[in-house]
Amino acid sequence: EVQLLESGGGLVQPGGSLRLSCAASGFIFTNYAMSWVRQAPGKGLEWVSGISGSGVSAYYADSVKGRFTISRDNSKNTLYLQMNSLRAEDTAVYYCARYASGTYYSYFDPWGLGTLVTVSS
Amino acid sequence: EIVMTQSPATLSVSPGERATLSCRASQSVSSNLAWYQQKPGQAPRLLIYGASTRATGIPARFSGSGSGTEYALTISSLQSEDFAVYYCQQYNNWPPYTFGQGTKVEIK
Numbered sequence: 001e002v003q004l005l006e007s008g009g010g011l012v013q014p015g016g017s018l019r020l021s022c023a024a025s026g027f028i029f030t031n032y033a034m035s036w037v038r039q040a041p042g043k044g045l046e047w048v049s050g051i052s053g054s055g056v057s058a059y060y061a062d063s064v065k066g067r068f069t070i071s072r073d074n075s076k077n078t079l080y081l082q083m084n085s086l087r088a089e090d091t092a093v094y095y096c097a098r099y100a101s102g103t104y105y106s107y108f109d110p111w112g113l114g115t116l117v118t119v120s121s
Numbered sequence: 122e123i124v125m126t127q128s129p130a131t132l133s134v135s136p137g138e139r140a141t142l143s144c145r146a147s148q149s150v151s152s153n154l155a156w157y158q159q160k161p162g163q164a165p166r167l168l169i170y171g172a173s174t175r176a177t178g179i180p181a182r183f184s185g186s187g188s189g190t191e192y193a194l195t196i197s198s199l200q201s202e203d204f205a206v207y208y209c210q211q212y213n214n215w216p217p218y219t220f221g222q223g224t225k226v227e228i229k
Contacts, residue, residue, distance in 0.1 A: 035218075045157075045165065045208055047218040059216040095164055107155035107212050109167040109176065 002026040002110055004096045009115030016086050016119070022079040022096030022112055029077040030054070033099040035108060036070065036081050038092035038117075048094070049081065050104060059104075064090075086119045093117075123147050123214050127207075127221035133229040134199050142224045144192040144209035153213035156185055156194045159223075160205045168207075169194065196226070204228055 008020040022034070035050040049070040051058040058070050069082040079096055093116050097108035124147040134140045144154070152172040157165035167176040169185035172192055182197040196203055209221040 044222045045210070045220040047216070047220070050216070050218075061217050100167070100170070104215060105153070105212060107167060107170045107210060108157075108165075109170075111164040111166070113164055 002098070004098065004110060004112035006094065006096050006112045006115040009094065009117045011118045011120065012086055013121050014087060014119055017082070017084045018086065018117060020081040020083065020094055020096075020115060020117070022081075024077045024079065024096075024098070027098075029072075030074040032102045033104055033106070034072060034079045035097050035099060036079075037095045037097050037108065037111070038090075039095070039114075040089075040092045043092075046092075050099070051079070052104070053102065083117070086117075088119050091117060091119045122217060123150060123211050123219050125209055125211055125219050125221040127209060127224045129224060130222070131225045131227060133227050135229045136201060137198050138229075140196045140199055140203075140226055142194045142207055142226070144187075144194070144221050146190045146192075146211055148214075149189045150211040150213035152188055153211060154185075154187070154192050155210045155212065156183075157208045157210065158203075158205045159208065165208065199226070 003025045005023045036048040049060045051070045055072045067085045071080045093114040095114045096112040099106040100109040126145045128143045154172045156169040159165045173185040206223045
C-alpha cells in the first residue's frame with residue numbers, strides 16, 4: 001500500500017524557519033516526482049512545489065520562490081520542504097502528494113494526511 | 122497562469138438526487154484535468170483524471186466530462202458519504218498547477 005506521512009509542522013514566529021518531512025513507502029520512490037500542496041484554514045488548495053524523481057529539477061509557486069526549498073533523499077524515501085522567512089500567510093496544512101504518473105505531466109495521487117504549520121507571534 | 126473557476130460555490134442536494142459541478146479553465150487544458158473530493162479533516166482524494174477516467178476504487182456514480190475549457194463532475198445519485206468539497210485541478214500548463222476554489226456539496 002502506498003503511504004505518505006508528513007511531519008515537522010508546528011508553531012513558528014514570523015521570519016522563522018521550519019523543515020517538513022514526508023516519509024514514503026509502498027512504491028519505488030525514485031521513480032516518482034513528488035510535490036507539496038498547502039491549504040490555508042478554511043481555504044482551497046494551493047500547489048507549492050514539485051521535484052523530479054532524481055531530485056535534479058524542481059519548481060515553485062511564485063508565492064514561495066526564494067523562501068522555500070524542496071529536496072529529497074532517495075536513500076531514505078523521504079521528501080523535504082525547507083521553509084525560511086515564514087509569513088503569516090504561509091499558515092496552512094501542508095500535504096505531500098505523489099505525481100501519479102511519475103512525471104510532472106500528472107495529477108496528484110495519493111496524498112498524505114498533512115501537517116499543520118502555524119506562523120504567528 | 123491558468124485560472125480555474127468552479128461553480129456553484131455551494132450545491133444543496135437531497136440524497137438520491139443528481140449533482141452536477143462545473144469547472145472552467147481560463148484557457149484550454151486539453152482534458153488534463155482532475156477532480157478531487159475532500160471531507161472535513163481529511164486529505165483530498167483523487168476521483169477523476171484525464172477529465173473522464175475514474176480513479177481506482179471510485180464508484181461508477183461519479184463521472185467526469187468536458188473538453189477544452191469546460192468540464193463537469195456528475196454524481197448520479199448522491200449518497201450520504203458524498204457530501205464534501207470537490208476541487209478541479211489542471212495539469213496541462215505548469216508551473217503552477219492550479220486548482221479551482223472548490224464546490225461544497227451539502228445536504229438539502
